[in-house]
Amino acid sequence: MITRSPAPLQRHHDAEPLELQASWQSQLAGAVRDPRELCRRLGLAESWLPGAEAGHRLFEVRVPEALLARMRPGDPQDPLLRQVLPLGEEARPAPGYVADPLAEADHTPARGLIHKYAGRVLLIASPSCAVNCRYCFRRHFPYAENAPSRAQWDETLDHLRRDPSIREAILSGGDPLAASDRQLAWLVERLDTIPHLKRLRIHTRLPVVIPDRIDDALLGWLGATRLQKVVVLHINHAQEIDAAVIEACARLRDAGVTLLNQGVVLRGVNDSVDALADLSERLFEAGVLPYYLHVLDPVAGAAHFDVPDDEARELVAGLREVLPGFLVPRLVREIPGEGSKTPL
Numbered sequence: 254m255i256t257r258s259p260a261p262l263q264r265h266h267d268a269e270p271l272e273l274q275a276s277w278q279s280q281l282a283g284a285v286r287d288p289r290e291l292c293r294r295l296g297l298a299e300s301w302l303p304g305a306e307a308g309h310r311l312f313e314v315r316v317p318e319a320l321l322a323r324m325r326p327g328d329p330q331d332p333l334l335r336q337v338l339p340l341g342e343e344a345r346p347a348p349g350y351v352a353d354p355l356a357e358a359d360h361t362p363a364r365g366l367i368h369k370y371a372g373r374v375l376l377i378a379s380p381s382c383a384v385n386c387r388y389c390f391r392r393h394f395p396y397a398e399n400a401p402s403r404a405q406w407d408e409t410l411d412h413l414r415r416d417p418s419i420r421e422a423i424l425s426g427g428d429p430l431a432a433s434d435r436q437l438a439w440l441v442e443r444l445d446t447i448p449h450l451k452r453l454r455i456h457t458r459l460p461v462v463i464p465d466r467i468d469d470a471l472l473g474w475l476g477a478t479r480l481q482k483v484v485v486l487h488i489n490h491a492q493e494i495d496a497a498v499i500e501a502c503a504r505l506r507d508a509g510v511t512l513l514n515q516g517v518v519l520r521g522v523n524d525s526v527d528a529l530a531d532l533s534e535r536l537f538e539a540g541v542l543p544y545y546l547h548v549l550d551p552v553a554g555a556a557h558f559d560v561p562d563d564e565a566r567e568l569v570a571g572l573r574e575v576l577p578g579f580l581v582p583r584l585v586r587e588i589p590g591e592g593s594k595t596p597l
C-alpha cells in the first residue's frame with residue numbers, strides 16, 4: 254500500500270511553498286474560519302468584506318488550506334472560491350427558498366437517522382464538515398438535535414436491525430469522514446453485524462478538500478468491513494481535482510471502493526457545457542464516474558446559485574454532444590415526498 258507523506262504544496266498566489274500540517278486532523282482544525290482572512294488570503298478587494306461578514310453570520314466560513322491552495326488569487330469569480338465565499342445576497346429572502354428544502358425533519362424516526370427511501374437509510378455520522386459550501390441544503394440542519402451518543406446509536410441501529418428491507422446504510426452528515434476513525438470503526442463494526450445489510454455508502458467531500466484524510470487508519474476500518482463499499486464524492490468543478498485528490502481516489506479504489514460523483518449545477522461555478530465536460534473528463538481520469546448532477550435544492554441563502562431546470566437540461570444535452578454516454582451525469586432534482594430522485 255502506498256503511504257503518502259504530506260508534500261509541500263505550492264500556493265497559486267504566493268512564491269513561498271505552503272507546508273501543510275502533518276495530519277488531516279490538524280488541517281481540519283486549521284481551516285480558515287474568518288471571512289476577513291479568506292478575503293486577505295485570496296487578495297480580494299476590501300469591498301467584498303461586508304458581504305462576506307454578513308453571509309458568515311448566517312453560515313460560518315470554513316475552508317481548508319488544501320482547497321484554498323487550488324484557488325486563483327485576486328479572482329472573486331474563481332469557481333472554487335465562489336462555492337465557499339459568503340455573500341451579502343445570502344441574507345436576501347427569496348420566494349420558495351426555505352430552511353429544510355427536502356423536508357428531512359419529517360423522516361427522522363430515530364436520532365441521527367433519516368429514512369426517506371425504500372431499502373436504504375442515512376446515518377448522520379458527523380455534525381460538521383471540513384468545508385462549508387454556501388449552497389448546502391443542510392446549512393440550517395439542526396445537527397445538535399441529531400448527534401447521538403453511543404447509547405443512542407445503539408437505539409438508532411435497532412431501527413436497522415428490525416427492518417430486513419434495509420440493504421444499504423449511507424453515512425452522511427455533515428461530512429461523515431470528519432468523524433474520527435475510532436468512531437467510524439465502531440459504527441461500521443456494528444453495521445457489519447446486521448445480516449441483511451449489503452452495502453455501505455459514504456457521502457463525503459473530505460477526500461477532495463483534505464486528500465490526506467484517506468490515510469492508513471481510514472483504509473484499515475474500511476478494508477475490514479464485509480459490506481460492499483461505495484464512496485460518493487461531491488465535486489463541482491475540474492479545478493477541484495489535483496494530483497493529491499487523484500491519489501486519494503486511487504487509494505480508495507485499491508481498497509475495493511466504487512467511486513461515484515454527484516455534483517450540483519451552480520450559477521457562476523459550472524454553468525457551461527465546457528465546465529461540466531471538463532469536470533466529467535477529469536473525474537474519469539481520477540477513476541470516478543460522474544453519476545448525478547443535481548439542480549440546486551431551494552435552501553434559504555443560496556438563491557443566487559440557481560440555474561433554472563430548462564437551462565440545466567440544455568447543458569446536459571450539450572454534454573451528450575461532446576461526451577460518451579458514461580460520462581454524462583443524470584440530471585435530477587430531489588422532491589420531498591418522492592420515493593427517489595426525480596430525473597429531469
Ligand code: SF4
Pocket residue numbers: 381382383384385386389390391426427428458487
Ligand atoms: S454537507 Fe457537503 S455540501 Fe454541505 S457543507 Fe458539508 S461538504 Fe458542503
